[in-house]
Amino acid sequence: MSQSQPTLADPALDYLERFKSVRKQTLNLVEPLETEDFVVQPVSDVSPPKWHLAHTTWFFEVFLLVPHLPDYQLFNQDFPFLFNSYYVAAGDRWARASRGHLTRPTVQEVLTYRAYVEEHMERLLQQSLPPELAHVMEIGLQHEQQHQELLLYDIKYILGHNPLFPPYQNRERESHDTSAPLGWLIVDKGNYDVGHQGDGFCFDNEQGRHEVHLEAYEIANRTVTNGEYLEFMQDGGYSSHQYWLSDGWDWLGNQAVKAPMYWINEDGHWLHYTLLGLKPLDLNAPVAHLSYYEANAYASWKGCRLPTELEWEVAVGIHQPKIPEDGNFVESGSLIPKGQSGPAFFGNLWEWTSSAYLPYPFYKAPDGALGEYNGKFMINQMVLRGGSFATPKSHIRATYRNFFAPQCQWLFSGVRLARHIN
Known part of the structure; x- marks a missing residue:
């Protein structure tokens, strides 16, 4: 990730507010989905939306809470294995192509996991972060923003390969734009x-x-x-x-x-x-x-x-x-x-x-x-x-x-x- 360290003296770097905003945006993106949509994995490149919700939470738990919040207890001892993506140094992980097999934990359990980690992250972010920790925090926010885009890729693939072609949002285009001549x-x-x-x-x-x-x-x-x-x-x-x-x-x-x-x-x-x-x-x-x-x-x-x-x-x-x-x-x-x-x-x-x-x-x-x-x-x-x-x-x-x-x-x-x- 980045070698650039955030400057803590910059008042714009309000990590707590940014954390809440980024996490809320992820939930906004999955709000139109039905429960059945959260588990589908049509091909190995596509991860189920439920997995994205858990993996972005795992990132904050493993890289910030476990090493830096005193007395923090894992939400579930199995989740680090289930929701690690490709970080070999972070331990074993469930196979990428088999993420769709994870009907359990349920969507509700994953949402509860998100809330649990967010509660503890807010405790961590009440204190001043040293530069090294602020750097990891920044990576976590950027990481979740990347997964927000991946979420939309995967949601479109899941819905777009359903023979009913259900819309993600059921509305018309606001306008019909034309492109400039090629120059x-x-x-x-x-x-x-x-x-x-x-x-x-x-x-x-x-x-x-x-x-x-x-x-x-x-x-x-x-x-x-x-x-x-x-x-x-x-x-x-x-x-x-x-x-x-x-x-x-x-x-x-x-x-x-x-x-x-x-x-x-x-x-x-x-x-x-x-x-x-x-x-x-x-x-x-x-x-x-x-x-x-x-x-x-x-x-x-x-x-x-x-x-x-x-x-x-x-x-x-x-x-x-x-x-x-x-x-x-x-x-x-x-x-x-x-x-x-x-x-x-x-x-x-x-x-x-x-x-x-x-x-x-x-x-x-x-x-x-x-x-x-x-x-x-x-x-x-x-x-x-x-x-x-x-x-x-x-x-x-x-x-x-x-x-x-x-x-x-x-x-x-x-x-x-x-x-x-x-």
Whole structure:
């Protein structure tokens, strides 16, 4: 996680209020669910919502309460085993692919567990936190915000693969936005500094800051729309091997993929499942739920490419250095990607880059169990940038490096084009 330590003298760092706010937001996200929805695990990548509620609670219990609150007693001796995710140093854990087998503990027991840990966390947060403990507390808050977004990925997968296509929220879109014409933003050849700087929080994979050389390039002012992606499909994009990486072509054949996840063709008309239910495909909205393979194939078909993560970050620093106040983040409550006017780099959809997820120069994973958070996943993953409509605005930065395996479609992901300037 982050090497940056919060400054306790900063009055804005009110951990108790932030803790209450973040925990409440998690419960707000699951409020529309029925009890039956909390336990489903259709595929191994998807965790049941109940597991998210427990795991984010486990984090605070194991890393803060057990070592730092005198006389603290575990809520349940079995929960550290059931709700550890991948922290080998924190002990044994239940298999990820079997989380859906956990019909017990019940949803109510997990909610009681959350309340128990919150009560004790409030006791802990009544006292002044030393810098090392404040650092772990910050990680816990950021960790839960990450899981809030994962919750929406998983809820959409659970509901969107139900043949009844139940909506997560039963309402219409507030407006029908249109995207700006596709344009190009120029970045000149030169040397640029990338990576996190300053006193604010960052994850450890955003460090250390270093200089890179970039050749001149252009980057699109917005992401690709459903209508533009449909042209690729109608031109045989899913049946033309020349646009696909070898691994992507194999994945396409093995999984019989013919369209982005949640697209459904009914009598020649395209629909797509959204968190607001099954809707006619909005041709002006950004195309979502693309794997890296699909994003790369589309870029190839267009005679373009995906930007590297460093090109993306440098372009943001030049063309949109501040996160827009009206960006489409989870606070907007839209629950869908919206049409974009350029430049539009933050919110809406995570954007695939062509960069493998690797350490920056000078990177060193922290010691202990929290050192497992990022570094050990630096293999077989691709970097995404920018955040989505499910990302908290307070959680995103220009240097934020998200990462997923190239075949993943269930995240809120899109594609932005780039091209060299000759």
